[in-house]
Every structure is written in C-alpha cells, then in structure tokens.
Amino acid sequence: MNDLPHTLYTPEQVRELDRRAIEDHGIPGGVLMGRAGESAWRHLRRRFPDAGHLLVLCGGGNNGGDGYVVARLAREAGLAVDLCPLVDPQRLTGHARDAADAALALIAPIASPWAALGEADAVVDAMLGTGIDRAVTGTMAAVIDALNTQSAPVMSLDVPSGLNARTGRVMGTAVRAAITPTFIGLKQGLLTGDAADFVGEVVFDDLRIPASVYDGINPSAARLSADALAEGLPPRARNSHKGDFGHVRVVGGDHGMGGAVRMAGEAAARVGAGRVSIATRPAHVSAVLAARPELMVHGVDDAAAFGAALAGTDTLAIGPGLGQSAWGAALFERALAHTGPVVVDADGLNRLAGSGIRREDWVLTPHPGEAARLLETTAGAILDDRFAAADAIVERYGGVVVLKGAGTLIVDRQRRVICTEGNPGMATAGMGDVLTGVIAGLRAQGLEAFDAACLGVQAHARAADRAARAGERGLLAGDVLEGLRAVVNP
Ligand SMILES: NC(=O)C1=CN([C@@H]2O[C@H](COP(=O)(O)OP(=O)(O)OC[C@H]3O[C@@H](n4cnc5c(N)ncnc54)[C@H](O)[C@@H]3O)[C@@H](O)[C@H]2O)[C@H](O)CC1
Numbered sequence: 001m002n003d004l005p006h007t008l009y010t011p012e013q014v015r016e017l018d019r020r021a022i023e024d025h026g027i028p029g030g031v032l033m034g035r036a037g038e039s040a041w042r043h044l045r046r047r048f049p050d051a052g053h054l055l056v057l058c059g060g061g062n063n064g065g066d067g068y069v070v071a072r073l074a075r076e077a078g079l080a081v082d083l084c085p086l087v088d089p090q091r092l093t094g095h096a097r098d099a100a101d102a103a104l105a106l107i108a109p110i111a112s113p114w115a116a117l118g119e120a121d122a123v124v125d126a127m128l129g130t131g132i133d134r135a136v137t138g139t140m141a142a143v144i145d146a147l148n149t150q151s152a153p154v155m156s157l158d159v160p161s162g163l164n165a166r167t168g169r170v171m172g173t174a175v176r177a178a179i180t181p182t183f184i185g186l187k188q189g190l191l192t193g194d195a196a197d198f199v200g201e202v203v204f205d206d207l208r209i210p211a212s213v214y215d216g217i218n219p220s221a222a223r224l225s226a227d228a229l230a231e232g233l234p235p236r237a238r239n240s241h242k243g244d245f246g247h248v249r250v251v252g253g254d255h256g257m258g259g260a261v262r263m264a265g266e267a268a269a270r271v272g273a274g275r276v277s278i279a280t281r282p283a284h285v286s287a288v289l290a291a292r293p294e295l296m297v298h299g300v301d302d303a304a305a306f307g308a309a310l311a312g313t314d315t316l317a318i319g320p321g322l323g324q325s326a327w328g329a330a331l332f333e334r335a336l337a338h339t340g341p342v343v344v345d346a347d348g349l350n351r352l353a354g355s356g357i358r359r360e361d362w363v364l365t366p367h368p369g370e371a372a373r374l375l376e377t378t379a380g381a382i383l384d385d386r387f388a389a390a391d392a393i394v395e396r397y398g399g400v401v402v403l404k405g406a407g408t409l410i411v412d413r414q415r416r417v418i419c420t421e422g423n424p425g426m427a428t429a430g431m432g433d434v435l436t437g438v439i440a441g442l443r444a445q446g447l448e449a450f451d452a453a454c455l456g457v458q459a460h461a462r463a464a465d466r467a468a469r470a471g472e473r474g475l476l477a478g479d480v481l482e483g484l485r486a487v488v489n490p
C-alpha cells in the first residue's frame with residue numbers, strides 16, 4: 001500500500017475530476033473508460049496470469065462500462081469470457097453504451113451468472129462503482145453473496161460493488177475482492193472502516209489525466225506517510241537530561257484496573273518521555289512499581305491528594321481504568337484544571353460525554369462506542385460514516401480526535417489523516433491504554449497535538465504489526481509495548 005497516493009478524495013470529488021478531465025481538458029469520457037479498462041486488464045494479467053476463463057459482471061453505469069472494456073480486451077487476447085450484463089445493456093448510455101456495444105459485438109452475453117460462477121478462473125466485478133446510492137438488494141445482492149462464497153478470485157473495478165467509497169461502509173452486502181484497481185482519485189472510503197475486509201490489494205491509476213486537473217480540489221483526507229515517524233520524531237541532543245523530554249502524568253486505575261495505568265505509563269516511557277508518574281488508587285502502587293520501577297506512582301484517595309500529585313506535570317493522560325466511581329469523577333474534575341497538554345481516553349471520554357466541555361489543544365482517542373457516547377448516538381451511526389463522526393466530535397469538543405478502528409482517523413478542524421497500518425490483533429484489552437500513553441509521551445516531548453496523534457497512532461500500529469508477525473490471534477497489549485522502542489528509533 002506504500003506506493004499509493006497520499007491524497008484521498010470523496011467519490012463526489014472524483015466525479016468532479018472526471019468531469020474536468022473530460023470537459024475542461026478535452027479527454028473524451030470513452031478514452032478515460034478505455035484507459036480504466038486497459039489498466040484493470042494489465043493488473044488482471046499480472047495478478048491472475050494463469051486465468052484462461054473470466055466471468056465479467058457488468059452493472060448499468062460507467063463502472064459497468066469499465067467492465068465491458070475489460071471483457072473485450074480479454075476476448076481479444078484469446079481468453080474465454082462469460083459476459084453477464086446485470087442491467088440490460090440497452091439501458092446504458094454514452095460511452096458506457098459504446099463500450100457495451102463493442103464488447104457484445106465480440107461476445108454473446110450470458111443471461112445469468114450462476115452456471116459461470118463455478119467455471120471461471122477469475123471474476124471481474126463491474127457492477128457498481130462510485131455511483132452506488134442505496135443498499136444493494138435483489139439479484140445484485142444475491143450475485144455478490146454468491147461471489148463471496150465461491151473460490152475464484154475477484155477483481156473489483158474502482159470500488160468493490162456494495163462498498164461506499166466515501167465512508168468505507170458496506171451497503172447491504174459487498175464484494176470481497178482480491179484486488180481493487182481504482183482510478184483518477186484514491187477514494188477515502190477504500191482505506192477505513194469495513195473496506196479493509198473488502199478491497200484486497202488496492203492499486204491506483206490516474207489514467208494519465210493532467211496534474212492540473214487536480215488543481216483547486218482539496219483532498220478530503222490524507223494517507224499517513226510511512227515515513228511520518230522517521231521524519232517527525234524530535235532529535236535528541238547528546239547533552240540531554242530527562243527534564244528535556246517532558247513529564248507525563250497518567251491518571252486512572254480504579255479498583256481492579258491498575259494494569260491500565262501501568263501500560264499507559266510504560267508506553268509513554270517507551271516512546272521517550274523523560275519522566276512518567278501515575279496517579280492511581282493507593283492499592284495499586286506497589287504492584288505498578290514492582291512491574292515497572294522506572295515509573296513514579298502516587299496513591300491518591302481524593303482530588304485534594306491528586307491536586308498535590310499533579311504538580312510538575314506537563315502532560316496529562318486521563319482515562320485508562322478511570323472507572324465510573326465518584327473517585328474517578330473527582331480526579332477527572334480536578335484534571336480539567338490542568339493547563340498543559342491533555343490526552344483523554346476510555347472512562348475519561350465517558351465523563352466528557354455530554355459535559356459541554358471543550359478545549360482546542362487536547363487529544364481525544366475514542367473507539368466507536370466511546371464516540372457514540374460523545375455524540376449521544378449509536379455505534380452503528382458512527383460506523384456508517386466515520387469521517388462525519390470524527391468531524392462532529394471535533395466540532396463539539398474541540399482538539400484532535402483519534403477515531404480508532406481499521407483505518408484509524410486522526411482529525412482536527414483543518415486536517416483528516418488515515419493511518420492504514422495496524423491489524424485485527426489490536427482488538428484486545430489494553431491496546432487503547434498503550435495508545436494513550438504513546439500519544440502522551442510524544443506530546444510531552446514537544447510534539448503538537450495533531451502530530452503527536454498521527455505519529456502515536458503510527459508507532460502503536462507499527463509495533464502491533466511487528467508483533468503480529470508471530471500471529472494476530474493472541475496479540476497482547478504487552479507485545480505492542482515491547483515493540484515500541486524499535487519503532488520510535490527507526
Ligand atoms: N466518467 C468516466 O469517464 C469514468 C468513470 N469511471 C467509472 O465510472 C464509475 C462511476 O460511474 P457511475 O455511472 O456514476 O456509477 P456506477 O457505475 O457506480 O453505478 C451507477 C448505476 O448503478 C445504479 N445503482 C446505484 N446503487 C445501486 C444499488 N444499490 N443497486 C443497484 N443499482 C444501483 C445507479 O442507479 C446507476 O444506474 C466509477 O466507479 C468508475 O468505475 C472510470 O473508471 C473512469 C472514467
């Protein structure tokens with residue numbers, strides 16, 4: 001994925017790019033469609049070189065048009081091609097119709113795909129692209145579900161049919177592709193949410209449209225560069241002392257949750273914070289110290305004691321294991337008076353929900369469930385449009401929002417970044433505590449909130465990917481802790 005563009009667009013923006021290329025730069029739509037089909041055909045030959053028999057499924061729009069071009073090229077190359085229009089080609093218009101006519105002049109269409117599904121060596125999904133405007137139902141849904149249960153690999157043109165290329169959400173059902181060649185603009189919805197389980201290998205082709213076509217269209221998001229950490233971590237002078245690298249205070253660890261603050265604290269230290277203190281229930285002090293003697297730990301029974309412990313802290317990480325008790329509420333209230341950098345996670349976010357409190361310099365790190373509480377909606381609504389949800393949290397609470405999940409989003413008022421590193425092994429207890437500590441540790445070393453969030457998400461995901469080489473199932477937060485030092489010393 002590293003050779004994909006870093007600029008991402010919404011489907012609406014890509015349609016505008018299409019329009020500009022055609023109307024403002026005089027590239028006929030049929031030429032663009034031809035280039036899209038040729039690009040897909042090249043990738044198909046690269047990816048499935050032994051495929052001698054294709055099934056091509058075409059919808060009723062320009063995505064279908066792309067598919068007719070591929071069908072014709074494959075037939076001209078001597079492959080056996082079962083061409084199945086899922087919408088009567090007579091209903092196509094413009095250059096999609098031209099592409100259909102050219103293909104159907106060579107290939108007698110099959111009326112239904114069912115028999116061909118078991119015969120094809122590979123399938124081309126040209127049913128729906130960026131024009132999907134409703135959940136997939138009926139015959140097309142049945143075909144997609146059948147595609148997902150058969151063994152031949154699928155190439156989805158531009159977007160896996162059924163996937164929303166703006167939000168990354170499946171609309172009813174979607175094709176699980178082995179490869180998705182996408183054109184003109186890399187759609188933001190191909191890199192976040194459900195998309196990770198549907199796009200397979202994403203490959204991009206600008207169809208050789210002039211660079212000037214992109215002028216004036218601000219990308220809707222950016223893909224986080226793989227070099228962000230190497231380029232963004234502050235250098236360390238030889239003549240340094242721990243005071244140069246900040247002091248993180250982790251607040252939380254109610255009864256039974258001492259491990260959360262210990263992991264957050266260790267994570268902050270592992271990414272280079274100079275000093276790390278923990279304010280937690282007195283009962284946890286000895287256990288945390290025994291596990292990680294490099295951390296300073298203060299047992300605090302109430303806000304007064306906590307206030308004293310806060311002295312000298314520059315960066316606060318509040319929330320790991322904070323719990324729902326009056327003790328946690330008192331510490332949270334007191335923590336809000338802190339004027340330095342703040343990272344809020346877990347039960348800190350639950351305390352924030354509906355409070356009307358906002359700051360412009362904090363980092364909030366919700367998973368979809370916490371995001372739902374912050375916006376007083378449902379997790380389903382969050383997943384329906386992760387970008388809109390992240391924007392809404394920034395709007396309501398300010399600061400930088402890290403909306404976790406496949407393709408974590410890092411959003412503030414001006415910027416949207418997607419981190420494509422990470423893996424499903426991260427869906428285990430404590431991973432969020434580690435991320436909170438990582439971001440706080442980078443903030444404490446002087447990184448701005450947005451940069452600390454981006455680099456922290458990348459370091460956390462990259463350490464998890466390294467640890468997952470031994471298997472995703474059974475990946476523990478402690479394994480990620482182990483890998484942090486290596487990824488922050490690239
Ligand atoms: N413009 C160009 O020259 C190029 C376009 N590219 C390809 O074009 C598609 C976008 O094409 P568009 O016609 O806008 O939309 P679609 O083909 O994705 O489909 C629209 C078609 O489907 C119907 N529809 C929408 N939702 C559903 C649904 N849930 N079930 C059934 N049918 C549905 C809708 O009513 C329309 O009839 C883009 O993705 C590219 O593949 C080229 O790649 C570049 C040149």
Ligand SMILES: [K+]
Nearest residue numbers: 128157159161
């Ligand atoms: K498609």
